[in-house]
Amino acid sequence: xxxVTQSPTHLIKTRGQQVTLRCSPISGHKSVSWYxxxxxxxxxxIFQYYEKEERGRGNFPxxxxxxxxxxxSSELNVNALLLGDSALYLCASSPDNAVAGNTIYFxxxxxxxxx
Amino acid sequence: GIQVExxxxxxxxxxxxxxxxxxxxxxxxxxxxxxxxxxxxxLINLFYIPSGTKQNGRLSATTVxxxxxxxxxxxxxxxxxxxxxxxxxxxxxxxxLVFGTGTRLLVSP
Numbered sequence: 001x002x003x004v005t006q007s008p009t010h011l012i013k014t015r016g017q018q019v020t021l022r023c024s025p026i027s028g029h030k031s032v033s034w035y036x037x038x039x040x041x042x043x044x045x046i047f048q049y050y051e052k053e054e055r056g057r058g059n060f061p062x063x064x065x066x067x068x069x070x071x072x073s074s075e076l077n078v079n080a081l082l083l084g085d086s087a088l089y090l091c092a093s094s095p096d097n098a099v100a101g102n103t104i105y106f107x108x109x110x111x112x113x114x115x
Numbered sequence: 116g117i118q119v120e121x122x123x124x125x126x127x128x129x130x131x132x133x134x135x136x137x138x139x140x141x142x143x144x145x146x147x148x149x150x151x152x153x154x155x156x157x158l159i160n161l162f163y164i165p166s167g168t169k170q171n172g173r174l175s176a177t178t179v180x181x182x183x184x185x186x187x188x189x190x191x192x193x194x195x196x197x198x199x200x201x202x203x204x205x206x207x208x209x210x211x212l213v214f215g216t217g218t219r220l221l222v223s224p
Contacts, residue, residue, distance in 0.1 A: 033210055042201055042214030043158070056209040088156050094210060104148065104212060106158035 002027065004093050004107035012113045013081050021076045021110045025093030031055075032074040033104070034066055035090040043090055049074055050097040078112075086114045117142045117206050119215035127221045128192050136187040136218045138202030146205035147178055148212070149187050153198050161187070161200075192222045 005024045013019050025032050031050045035043035048056040049068035063079045072093075078085055088109045094102045118141040128134055140147075149161040162169050166180040173192075178185040189196055199219050203212040 031210060033212075035212075037156075042203075042217055043212075045211045045213070048210045056207070056211050058211065090156075090158065092212075097210070102146070102210070103160060103163040104146075104210060105160055106150070108155065108157045111156070 004091055004105055006089075006091050006107040006110050008110060009108065010111045010113075012115060015081055015083060015114055017081050017114075018077065018079045019081060019112060021078075021089050021091075021112070023074045023076070023091030023093075023107060025072050025074075025091075026105060029093035029095050029105075030072050031094045031097055031102075032068055032072065033092045033094075034074070034076045035092065035106075036060070037088040037090060037109075038084075039087070046076070055097060081114045083114050086112060088112075117144070117204060117213050119202060119204055119213055121200075121202055121215040121218050123218060124216065125219045125221075127223065130192060130194060130222055130224050132192050132222075133188070133190045134192060134220070136189070136200055136202075136220075138185040138187070138215055140183050140185075140202075140204050140215075142183070142206055143180065144204040144206045145208070146210075146212070147185055148203050149176055149185070150201045150203060151196075151198050152201060152217075158201070189220075192220075194222050194224055196220060197222050 033048040034046040037043040045058040162176040168177045202215040
């Protein structure tokens with residue numbers, strides 16, 4: 001089975017632009033989460049979605065938004081890009097919304113550079 | 116929020132050596148996972164281990180939940196073990212992993 005897949009793998013945007021990143025979870029997984037990893041740091045939680053509803057949100061500005069589709073895939077949108085948004089954006093999936101007993105799997109990420 | 120600290124921050128080993136990585140966390144957790152991040156950025160899941168001991172080949176992990184720490188053991192290290200090792204925990208009731216500071220491992224031939 002395919003793992004968590006993300007697209008695009010690399011992209012360069014200009015300050016002020018908008019970007020959309022896409023994620024397909026592992027087949028059968030219904031929960032998708034997004035993380036931002038700035039160079040030299042650990043990943044930071046942005047959102048979790050389950051059954052198309054937002055279940056958790058991290059400490060990120062309203063410029064960050066996401067949604068989940070009926071097929072459980074997800075998009076992360078970032079508006080009005082800042083230089084500080086340059087990072088690796090990671091998508092993760094897990095089978096359901098339970099916390100205990102659920103292993104979370106990560107995709108290869110989307111490298112975003114804002115110039 | 117919960118704090119997660121890892122030690123050592125950096126580790127250099129000769130191929131074949133053994134090592135122990137430590138993760139301390141400040142509160143009780145529902146989930147604890149160990150990840151290896153390769154040079155291309157992918158986070159590879161090593162263990163789901165909120166308590167107890169698990170082994171997978173040359174790697175093993177132990178979590179003592181009552182004392183709020185976890186250990187990752189790497190035996191007979193190989194150059195392909197190089198990368199950053201993260202411990203991540205969850206204690207909010209939804210699937211928000213809080214990552215530690217990471218241990219950067221370099222295994223030289």
